[in-house]
Amino acid sequence: MKGRIFVIGLGLIGGSLALCIKEEHSEAVVVGFDVNEEQTRLAKMIGVIDEAAHSIEAGAASADVIIIATPVTVAEQVIELLSSLPLKEDVIVTDTGSTKKTITDKAFCLAQKGICFIGGHPMAGSHKSGVSAAKKILFENAFYLLTPNETANAGEIETLKMWLQGTKAKFLTVSPEEHDYLTGVVSHFPHIIAASLVHQAASAESSSTLIGRLAAGGFRDITRIASSSPAMWRDILLLNRPVLLELLDEWQQEMSKVARLLETAAAEEIFNYFQTAKDYRDGLPTKEKGAIPAFYDLFVDVPDYPGVISEITGYLAKEEISITNIRILETREEVYGVLVISFQSDEDRARAEKCIKHYTNFEMSIG
Ligand SMILES: NC(=O)c1ccc[n+]([C@@H]2O[C@H](COP(=O)([O-])OP(=O)(O)OC[C@H]3O[C@@H](n4cnc5c(N)ncnc54)[C@H](O)[C@@H]3O)[C@@H](O)[C@H]2O)c1
């Protein structure tokens, strides 16, 4: 498709969307603006955008699609600014914010001027920020939630989806309220819990310095997202307060229930608590990205002998399968360790599984 796409906020998400659009629509011109000049310069240098705009006003005037990929609180200010600018008559404005209710409410100022706004949220990401972390496969197989306002018509929604086709994401239209509840449960609230677990470990460290050294395996898995941008998560929490307060209340009740099971040493109920959680977790789709899992992990049971890791990476290198991360889950006295190898796509993981099976008899699972 031909047209000018203006991306405001050239970080992980804005940068990744720009790459997807450039890949799918070679005739389009992707223009970018970031308040951080260094990000804009880098985006242009590494080919994430075709042109840099020196201001929002300059980039917006000739745009066919405007994508706001700034922090959520800034997105509201940008919407306000856009509503005061002369824009193309049939421009489509969208955003990528992790919260939707207050942003879509704000966008009524655009609707009043006859400007189409379609709220958007690609439900995949990473704990990394900035344009240098942008990649075009970030949203593959992920859900891309859309919250169009009442004035957006079906044709405009289809046009936006066509522009975003290169994300290879699955589009789903929901109301802003439903969006904030769903993402509150599967994304925002887990980030609060991850941060709280890290705080608990950090304060326990004052009584034993061994804590930090032993905090491996499971602790690292469940707290990876605590390494995300604090500014981004501050803003998300501020814009989804009612939902998160309700979820915190439910969580506290849940923890009181666990405390009662422990106090009464209710073995069977404790077993059931873990069993029902395991059943639900094991039943979650593994092919879909979204809240869980964020990466394509392959778990390989490896015997503990020197050189076993380089042996496996050697097999993968031989078949030109690139890996994004590799780590060992701590095993202490057990003879076998678990090597966790992360890949960029499901396809790479499947190729790796086949390759390792060909050269070894190591047991593997995809978690
Ligand atoms: N990181 C994720 O996992 C993820 C996933 C989906 C959606 N989101 C949402 O997408 C948005 C962007 O997140 P990100 O991870 O790309 O963050 P990021 O920090 O990587 O990028 C945000 C960019 O916006 C720029 N910016 C800030 N104020 C600006 C302004 N006034 N004008 C222009 N640029 C401005 C920043 O300089 C930065 O480069 C957020 O609203 C976030 O909630 C994030």
Ligand SMILES: O=C(O)C(=O)C[C@]1(C(=O)O)C=C[C@@H](O)C=C1
């Ligand atoms: O994988 C991660 O690091 C993420 O936290 C990604 C994640 C999520 O919670 O799933 C974070 C926020 C976004 O709004 C969407 C995706």
